[in-house]
Amino acid sequence: MILGSYRIEIPFEELKGYKRILIQLPSGLKIYARKIIDILEEKTKADILVSSDPCFGACDLAVDTALSMDADLLLHFGHLPIPNLKIDFPVKFVDVIMDIDVSSVTYLIVSGVTEKNISIVTTAQHIRYLNEIRKNLEKRGYRVRIDEGDGRIAQPGLVLGCNFSSVSRDAEAVVFVGTGTFHPVGISISIRKPVYSLDPVSMTLTSPNEISAMADRLIKRRFYLITASQGAENFGILVSKKPGQNRMDVALSIRKKLEEKRKKSCIIVTDTIQPDMLRDFGKFDCFISTACPRIALDDHEMFDAPIITPVEFEILIGERKFDDYIFDSIT
Ligand code: SF4
Structure with missing residues (x-):
């Protein structure tokens, strides 16, 4: 299902048999809640409820709300599960993808990243493109690392605002693919190596000097x-x-x-x-x-x-x- 710039992959087959499902959406997706509810009701015949509380990450599972509303499933959109977070309630995650132009991303890295031994990381929305980007870069002479991270990280190369363990310490530089400055600045402070930030929406590459200057400002604050x-x-x-x-x-x-x-x-x-x-x-x-x-x-x-x-x-x-x-x- 395409809604705005998101591709939403609801695992309908896995929802069979549930009678009341509480859905949880990050703020950017709440505008589509009513469309999502209509589709879910039609496909599952279950009662579909939506949580209005803020939802910033997979750390934030509305299990208490689901229990108090007598729901038998929590359907969480837009984040990958946190593997070492054990929850004693049925929860399913819905992938929300923002498609990116892998050729253009590759071109931007090749034209702007001088280090040849790099670690690439991203957020949940783009994670499935990392291997394709790696293959393209390896054909152009880069050594590309996509590390696994610790028990809080669902897939290699994923970074969270609270966890940068998938950033390879052995690489010369890091390329963050995603929007915003929080993650690249956090990575820069965490590993003190050059960090590039590639925004796949605006197709801009922010240099390590700029990221480092932002990190310095944050540290001063x-x-x-x-x-x-x-x-x-x-x-x-x-x-x-x-x-x-x-x-x-x-x-x-x-x-x-x-x-x-x-x-x-x-x-x-x-x-x-x-x-x-x-x-x-x-x-x-x-x-x-x-x-x-x-x-x-x-x-x-x-x-x-x-x-x-x-x-x-x-x-x-x-x-x-x-x-x-x-x-x-x-x-
Ligand atoms: S940065 Fe970590 S703690 Fe904060 S919302 Fe994201 S997953 Fe949760």
């Missing part, structure tokens, strides 16, 4: 927030209920360290972390987010106090040097 947290007395430790973001163990360890330093802290558990919701609890001097790293790194300006990651907390309390700054990751 983070340094500012860590510095601004020095002297903080009251900490809010944020824990997400989302199954693949829940790091309560990390939160408890942070709280213990704060107690040893005679600082006050409060563990706040929530589904989606929103600055407004935190205001109800009064003033905090610093938030430490153990949830999706993107909340602290992308959205920090929305919070009333500095919001830092667990890695940055280590720097704050002197357990890690700033020179050893790494991206917060979930494994």
Whole structure:
């Protein structure tokens, strides 16, 4: 099924026998929800419900909602499963593909990437094209690595905003195929090698110098927030209920360290972390987010106090040097 610029591959055969299905869509697909529901109802004869809650990744499976609505299946669109996330409820994933022009992508890499030993990575929307790109590049003399990553990574070459383990440390440079700057900047900070970012929609290639400059700016911002947290007395430790973001163990360890330093802290558990919701609890001097790293790194300006990651907390309390700054990751 083609909807807008997406090719959506619903496994209809696997949906037989379910009576009530809750579907979960990322925000870009919600506009097509009613069309998807019509088709699913016609093909499955099941009751189809749609979740309106935000959905940013496969870490965020609406199992609680499915249970409370008496659904017998959760159908999650647009993300690949997280292999090491065990869920005790029937969940199926729907591939959502953004087709790309592999010849043009190859041409752009050949004309702009000088290193010949490269690692290529991408997001779920383009993952199925990586092998074809690799074959094309190998014919042109490149050595191309598509690494497997750790237990959070469903397919070789996939990167998540919280996990860059599929980036090969042995390559001279990395080519990220996808949109946005978060992933290439994160990779640049994680492996400190040249990173190119190839946007297959606008067909532009961003150079390692530009990515590195963005990474420097991000690190400066983070340094500012860590510095601004020095002297903080009251900490809010944020824990997400989302199954693949829940790091309560990390939160408890942070709280213990704060107690040893005679600082006050409060563990706040929530589904989606929103600055407004935190205001109800009064003033905090610093938030430490153990949830999706993107909340602290992308959205920090929305919070009333500095919001830092667990890695940055280590720097704050002197357990890690700033020179050893790494991206917060979930494994
Ligand atoms: S934790 Fe954040 S970056 Fe990781 S999969 Fe979830 S939404 Fe994506």
